Amino acid sequence: MPQTHRQRLFITGAGIVSPLGLDWQENEAAFEADRMAFRPVELFDVSARIAKTAAFVDLPAGCLYRTLSARHEARVDRGSKMLLLALREAVAMARLKDLCGVDAIVIGTSAGAMMLGETYCRQLRKSPGRQSGQLSLVEHYQPQRQMTTLAHEMGWHGPVLLVSNACASGANAIGMAMEMISSGRARRVIAGGYDAVSELVFAGFDTLRALAPSGIPRPFDAQRDGLALGEGAGVVVIESEEAAAERGATAIGEAAGYCTATDLHHLTQPDPEGKAAIRTMTEACRIAGLRPDEISYLNSHGTGTPFNDVAEGSAIQAWAGDDTPRIAVSSTKSAMGHLLGGAGAVEAVICLMALRGQWMPGSLNIRELDPVAAFDVVRTFRRARVDTALTNSFGFGGTNATLVIRKA
Amino acid sequence: MNTESPLVIRGIGAVSAAGWSVADLLDAVVEKRHIPTTLLPRTGSKRDWDCHVRLVPTPPPDRLPKHNRLRRASNVTRFAMAAAVEAMGASASASTGIIVCMMNGCVSFTNRFYQEVLDEPAMASPILFPETVFNAPASHLASYLGVSGPVSTLIGEPNIIAEALRLAQTWMDLGQVDQCLVIGAEEADWLSTEGVTYYDKRLVVGEGAGALLLAQSGDGPRLQNLAGPFAYHSNLERQTELLQMTEALAPVQADVLIDSALGVTRFDRQEQAAWSPHWNGEVLSPRRLLGEGMGSSSALQLVLAAALAQSHQRRALVSMPGGNTAAYGCVVVP
Numbered sequence: 001m002p003q004t005h006r007q008r009l010f011i012t013g014a015g016i017v018s019p020l021g022l023d024w025q026e027n028e029a030a031f032e033a034d035r036m037a038f039r040p041v042e043l044f045d046v047s048a049r050i051a052k053t054a055a056f057v058d059l060p061a062g063c064l065y066r067t068l069s070a071r072h073e074a075r076v077d078r079g080s081k082m083l084l085l086a087l088r089e090a091v092a093m094a095r096l097k098d099l100c101g102v103d104a105i106v107i108g109t110s111a112g113a114m115m116l117g118e119t120y121c122r123q124l125r126k127s128p129g130r131q132s133g134q135l136s137l138v139e140h141y142q143p144q145r146q147m148t149t150l151a152h153e154m155g156w157h158g159p160v161l162l163v164s165n166a167c168a169s170g171a172n173a174i175g176m177a178m179e180m181i182s183s184g185r186a187r188r189v190i191a192g193g194y195d196a197v198s199e200l201v202f203a204g205f206d207t208l209r210a211l212a213p214s215g216i217p218r219p220f221d222a223q224r225d226g227l228a229l230g231e232g233a234g235v236v237v238i239e240s241e242e243a244a245a246e247r248g249a250t251a252i253g254e255a256a257g258y259c260t261a262t263d264l265h266h267l268t269q270p271d272p273e274g275k276a277a278i279r280t281m282t283e284a285c286r287i288a289g290l291r292p293d294e295i296s297y298l299n300s301h302g303t304g305t306p307f308n309d310v311a312e313g314s315a316i317q318a319w320a321g322d323d324t325p326r327i328a329v330s331s332t333k334s335a336m337g338h339l340l341g342g343a344g345a346v347e348a349v350i351c352l353m354a355l356r357g358q359w360m361p362g363s364l365n366i367r368e369l370d371p372v373a374a375f376d377v378v379r380t381f382r383r384a385r386v387d388t389a390l391t392n393s394f395g396f397g398g399t400n401a402t403l404v405i406r407k408a
Numbered sequence: 409m410n411t412e413s414p415l416v417i418r419g420i421g422a423v424s425a426a427g428w429s430v431a432d433l434l435d436a437v438v439e440k441r442h443i444p445t446t447l448l449p450r451t452g453s454k455r456d457w458d459c460h461v462r463l464v465p466t467p468p469p470d471r472l473p474k475h476n477r478l479r480r481a482s483n484v485t486r487f488a489m490a491a492a493v494e495a496m497g498a499s500a501s502a503s504t505g506i507i508v509c510m511m512n513g514c515v516s517f518t519n520r521f522y523q524e525v526l527d528e529p530a531m532a533s534p535i536l537f538p539e540t541v542f543n544a545p546a547s548h549l550a551s552y553l554g555v556s557g558p559v560s561t562l563i564g565e566p567n568i569i570a571e572a573l574r575l576a577q578t579w580m581d582l583g584q585v586d587q588c589l590v591i592g593a594e595e596a597d598w599l600s601t602e603g604v605t606y607y608d609k610r611l612v613v614g615e616g617a618g619a620l621l622l623a624q625s626g627d628g629p630r631l632q633n634l635a636g637p638f639a640y641h642s643n644l645e646r647q648t649e650l651l652q653m654t655e656a657l658a659p660v661q662a663d664v665l666i667d668s669a670l671g672v673t674r675f676d677r678q679e680q681a682a683w684s685p686h687w688n689g690e691v692l693s694p695r696r697l698l699g700e701g702m703g704s705s706s707a708l709q710l711v712l713a714a715a716l717a718q719s720h721q722r723r724a725l726v727s728m729p730g731g732n733t734a735a736y737g738c739v740v741v742p
Contacts, residue, residue, distance in 0.1 A: 109563075121599070124450075129457075134603075139732070142732070143563060144563070144732065144733050145732050151639065151641060156639075157639040157641075159571055160564075160639075163561070163562060164542035164561045164562070164563045165542075165560055166541050166542070166543055172560060180578060185578055185581075200518070200521065200525060203521075203522075203529065203532055204532075204537035207537055208534045208538070209534075260557075261556055261557060262550045262556050262558075262559045264550060264554065264555075264556055267477070276556065279556075396541045396543070396544070397541060397543040398547050398550070398551075399543060399560075
């Protein structure tokens with residue numbers, strides 16, 4: 001049985017970049033307005049695809065990196081730029097002057113700089129010979145190389161871990177940061193996740209018939225037809241209670257519980273009963289010292305695929321038991337799409353926003369509720385008391401992760 | 409971040425161009441056996457320069473576990489699984505964690521799938537895509553071993569395995585698992601091979617997997633003095649940080665240095681310069697023999713060190729300088 005945390009873990013900063021906005025404030029306003037971000041894909045050709053929409057981040061024009069020339073910044077992929085913006089917001093909110101005193105950075109990603117790899121592949125088909133520019137693409141396609149650029153930008157010389165557990169990557173990254181601090185191995189860790197929409201990933205989900213042909217994801221709707229992809233980044237600064245107190249930091253939330261488990265059922269399909277999800281929700285709550293009825297808000301994995309929502313819905317029912325009807329649940333993927341490796345981190349930040357703002361984001365686009373959603377589905381933005389929040393992330397490969405966050 | 413107690417290496421496994429076992433790896437490196445290269449042409453189009461690779465040979469009949477998920481999996485999963493099974497031996501336990509480290513991951517399927525997307529978008533295979541995900545090998549391995557607890561995949565340079573060792577220790581410190589399999593794996597594909605030769609045409613790509621079964625007590629070689637990261641942002645900084653790494657490890661008594669040399673001076677110079685004031689003993693360079701195995705390289709260095717400790721009672725320094733992020737080093741003792 002895992003140990004409980006020896007001391008409280010405070011979240012002192014958070015940053016979010018999503019198709020709904022480039023920071024906390026913009027995202028909060030979008031949730032309040034029940035806004036969606038889906039639009040036709042123009043980044044690559046989707047004429048032969050079943051699905052035609054995704055949710056995109058509109059990055060600011062101009063150079064984002066202070067240490068790079070425009071020419072060098074062109075080597076940075078879109079996802080890493082989103083990560084930089086989220087990281088800056090988190091660091092600013094935590095009132096960290098710099099990253100001195102940060103023991104590690106743990107980042108989840110599923111695709112990394114995939115778009116640069118795609119460019120390399122398209123380019124090589126044009127010629128049998130060596131081509132200029134290809135070395136740069138090979139180099140910068142590697143996500144760890146992108147992290148080195150980011151580390152340079154932030155003046156950081158510590159360990160950077162890249163976690164790639166598919167759609168649970170971001171949640172696992174935050175969980176690993178919690179584990180590092182809980183074990184005494186670190187005192188202050190920056191963690192998060194990111195991913196950008198890419199052609200290969202879009203085509204992959206499309207060939208699996210996982211993308212919604214309608215273009216609109218409807219998690220927990222009886223007639224849901226799939227997910228929509230999104231992109232973005234979420235970052236948090238986590239500190240031990242002692243480390244936060246030493247510098248007089250203000251906590252915006254407490255990272256109270258985390259558990260990861262592996263669903264051995266299938267590479268891409270969840271166990272219909274959601275056994276691993278039951279385990280992660282139960283264990284994360286045990287570590288947090290909370291019962292299911294004490295969870296104010298549950299941000300579901302809620303992709304909108306038939307398989308996922310049944311498995312997660314069943315798992316929530318099994319975990320919450322008689323309290324199921326009282327559990328407030330929504331899927332923010334209904335508004336911003338599935339952010340893959342960034343999803344768990346972004347949704348953790350959304351939980352922090354809910355705790356700070358005392359509201360719950362809506363699970364949009366539901367016409368007729370699926371009976372498996374026996375909980376209190378939050379269908380539009382709701383002002384409510386939120387003391388605790390739980391977020392689920394499930395990924396290909398069977399990686400399940402649950403984070404529990406509460407007011408500090 | 410450098411306060412670890414020693415990790416006990418309870419088991420090791422290896423798949424490399426030398427063969428499908430630790431014994432094959434150890435024999436090849438100690439005897440400095442020449443392993444022939446083969447050419448890896450593009451599929452579907454031509455290339456006007458040669459890309460050499462040292463491929464893992466066909467597995468002996470008894471070395472590849474039988475598991476239904478292997479039917480669709482690519483080589484990186486097969487390598488990781490075979491190495492893991494060798495490392496696990498009879499140490500099956502319900503409380504095992506798994507951490508797989510990779511650089512390119514399932515590149516062969518990724519390449520095939522994306523070529524299909526470009527050639528005939530509507531016909532791209534849905535079977536291939538799930539296997540392109542970085543954590544597919546870890547998932548298959550967990551399924552085979554029945555591991556339902558923490559299973560994770562780290563991506564990065566070959567030496568990201570150093571952080572995997574720490575993560576394994578964290579999981580064990582917290583009581584989440586009793587033991588942890590840490591694996592570094594990679595498969596060669598014409599796409600990744602071609603990419604590597606953009607750095608230097610003389611580079612030979614390798615593939616394989618190294619697996620370490622780690623615990624906090626019991627019999628087996630000890631992995632200790634894990635030093636790093638010595639992080640750098642440029643080649644100039646790398647030189648300085650490599651000196652820091654070698655200075656950190658210089659006081660450690662050792663019989664042999666297992667370095668990361670590839671046999672191409674421009675890549676090896678800084679590491680050799682960093683060690684030269686501190687080391688004049690025997691040096692083993694597995695990457696020179698096996699090829700640039702990317703995600704498997706550092707893992708195979710560590711497995712080799714453990715094998716030397718186990719069967720030759722030798723203390724081995726392991727030097728993992730990395731290429732564009734950070735350097736790490738450690739020592740493995742009997």
